Amino acid sequence: MKPLRAGLLVVAAVALVGRWWLSADASADTAEAPAAAASAPALLPDSAVGGFMKSSGAGPRVPADPAARAAERALWQARLQRATQVRDAYRDATRYPHDSRPLREHPDQIYPNRPITEEAPLRLAGKEGNNNIRLRTWQDKVHLAAGESAKLAVSAVDVNGQVLPLVVQRAVLHQGATGQNGSTMPEVNVAFHDDGTGGDEAAGDGIWTTTVQPANQGFAELAGVLRLSVALQSGEQPGFVYFDMISSPDAPxxxxxxxxxxxxxxxxxxxxxxxxxxxxxxxxxxxxxxxxxxxxxxxxxxxxxxxxxxxxxxxxxxxxxxxxxxxxxxxxxxxxxxxxxxxxxxxxxxxxxxxxxxxxxxxxxxxxFSDAEWQSEERSRHLTEYDKDVAQAKARLEQLAPPEQP
Structure with missing residues (x-):
């Protein structure tokens, strides 16, 4: 699912939760108001039935007791506030269409081509890591289109970030995530460099670098996970790390x-x-x-x-x-x-x-440029329902207003 659509689905989900919250709160209000009226002694007028005044028309009855009326009014004031917040939040979140959004809403999408960097303890597969020696990995792409290459790098550092000696013993490029079916693709040895060649930026800086290009290394037909498994050692501590890429063999x-x-x-x-x-x-x-x-x-x-x-x-x-x-x-x-x-x-x-x-x-x-908000049938339908929630709360508050003094 596309990030923008996923973001709007989250907005819609939050809005629906808001409506559920308001509906649930209305049930609670209805249950609590009679309880408050029953607990407050009062002399009711002849028109009172069961502690409530007869309404002049359709709709809920108004408590005759001032304390009960005040308690229910407080509940409906809170409900109006929540209904207004839900409506305004939805309107604000949907004033632009899903395919044109402020970039600040998607900080992970601002610079999509920046390398992915990670750090983890140096360890062997399935064993505890050495927290005193950490591996830093660097990868400029995960998804590879047909003919594209990926640049990968690894270094070892101590807890203070100082570079430690590192030796890459072996690196093998192979198909990944094959499960029980196994792989029909070859395994290819790959060379890492720390001598300023093969894509390495600086000789002897402790950062070992390689470049992978599936189309030129026997994986031109692979549609799926390509894994580079690396065995290495820092001092006396051996370790293991792998890089995963997803290869697309044909450009559509x-x-x-x-x-x-x-x-x-x-x-x-x-x-x-x-x-x-x-x-x-x-x-x-x-x-x-x-x-x-x-x-x-x-x-x-x-x-x-x-x-x-x-x-x-x-x-x-x-x-x-x-x-x-x-x-x-x-x-x-x-x-x-x-x-x-x-x-x-x-x-x-x-x-x-x-x-x-x-x-x-x-x-x-x-x-x-137009200053008009984005419109759609779905947005209009949601705003109409949220406006109803706000109007219902306002109408009930008017019914519960203190009676005018003669």
Whole structure:
């Protein structure tokens, strides 16, 4: 599931919980109010029935006793506050569409091509680790499109972060996660370097580096997990570590032509031409920065594409621009895309990622963008129900208002 859609599902779930909470609270209110009325002695007028005044029309009765009325009014005031908070939170969370969101909402998506770094005790497989010696690993990609390579590195440090001597004894590239079926792929020895060659940045710095390219190492047909298992040693302490990658052997589509931009209905459409080889549902995600390099928006496409020449449109929503007021021109960068494959593993076939700047927009005045909130049938339906909850609480509070003094 795409992160943006997952985020909105969380919003919807929270909103539904809010409605359940309010409904449950209403039941509690109804049960508690009669109890309060029963515990407070009062002389009731002739019109009172069972401790409550007869209502003039449809709806719940109003407690005749002032203490009971005040207690129920306090409960409904709390309910009104919660109903208003739920409605306003939902309205705020859905004022932009799912495919054009503030990038600050997705901090893990701001710089998707930054390497993944981890640290763990040096250990052998299945044994306790040595906390005095820790392994630092570095990996620039997890998902590999056809023809792509991954750069991997490992070093040993002490508890103060000082680099320790390390020897990579053996590194084997093989198919991973095969279960009981075993692997039909080869096992390939891979060399790590700490001599400034083979992708290593600095000789003798204690950081051992290698580059893996499945297509050139016997794994051109592998669609699944590719694992690099590494045996190493720091001083007298042996250890083991592995790196996992997910390989896509065939590119289902390729980028073609020059990116374009167009204003439509008060929003900016960032358009990417694509030649689709395999029809299906494509998920495309890009990041938008302003002229000062400040992250602005996460824009996305998630829809079916047929074979042939297509155009993917990443919308920059008008109200989002009006609210954030970014400095122009804007930059679309770091675009990644894949064909979604349902009910199988891996669940996606990757396209080659587009790293860095993909498109720089023209400069636009803020008035060129619409200030209208996003609308949909689902959003309207939810807001209507939340408005009903607020109106119900307000109406009940009016019924429970203290009677006017003669």
């Amino acid at each position: 589509a390729k980028w073609t032509g020059r990116p374009r931009e167009a204003m439509a209905n008060g929003s900016l459409q960032l358009q990417l031409p694509l030649e689709v080889r395999t029809a299906g549902r494509y998920v495309v995600t890009g990041r938008v920065d302003d002229a000062n390099g400040k992250p602005v928006a996460l824009v996305s496409f998630n829809d079916e594409l047929g074979s042939g020449n297509q155009t993917v449109s990443l919308p920059l929503f008008g109200k989002l621009v009006r609210d954030l007021q970014p400095s122009f021109p804007l930059t679309l960068r770091d675009v990644d895309a894949f064909l979604l494959r349902a009910d199988t593993f891996p669940d996606r076939s990757m396209l080659p990622r587009r790293v860095g700047r993909v498109l720089q927009t023209r400069s636009y005045p803020l008035t060129a």
